[in-house]
Amino acid sequence: MLDVEAQEPPKGKWSTPPFDPRFPNQNQTRNCYQNFLDYHRCLKTRTRRGKSTQPCEYYFRVYHSLCPSSWVESWNEQIKNGTFAGKI
């Protein structure tokens, strides 16, 4: 199951999200959202396969750095309620 409660940033050396050529312009909305989706998809897939979710940490770091916390809280609430519109 997706554990939306365990959203604290993992410890370790991290600078800031690097330049992502998929989103080269000023509008970074999709960058934030895509990494949020990718994190949850990674979590879901690896959990289902019984593998470590440590590789998913990168997506978490990126969306944690880019996305406003209010957006993340809102999306997490929607995931918890089953009303999240994105495909995970």
Add this chain to the structure above:
Amino acid sequence: LTNTSISDAQEMETIWTILPAIILILIALPSLRILYLTDEINNPSFTIKSIGHQWYWTYEYTDYGGLIFNSYMLPPLFLEPGDLRLLDVDNRVVLPVEAPVRMMITSQDVLHSWTVPSLGLKTDAIPGRLNQTTFTATRPGVYYGQCSEICGANHSFMPIVLELIP
């Protein structure tokens, strides 16, 4: 000047409509290219989020943890001698100099605009959209800006203050 020589000049009218249009297009296309070229890739050292509200800014430093704070204008009654009226805030955005910074700007309610003229920065804060601007400040000091998109009664009273430290 007779009527026949100053009317019905279809060819001339066509030329002096089409030619300026072509000239303007020839100016606009390189200009648009340069506009996108100036949005350089600069590999930022860290990312700060700036969220506009009515009528204050929230700043989030979430690269390394969860530092989130609001930045309200200092009311006139709370000003110390030397403070700038309508410009100083209670919590400044503290940044290091010579470090490329990525600012992610959005709004929680209506349109705002995050501006620091002395650093050449102006980016609209649009609800539901995350705009990115990057900069590298080279001189330490305190830099002031004001909200630049009409956002209600206290639009003039939600300034931005950056404190660049060496």
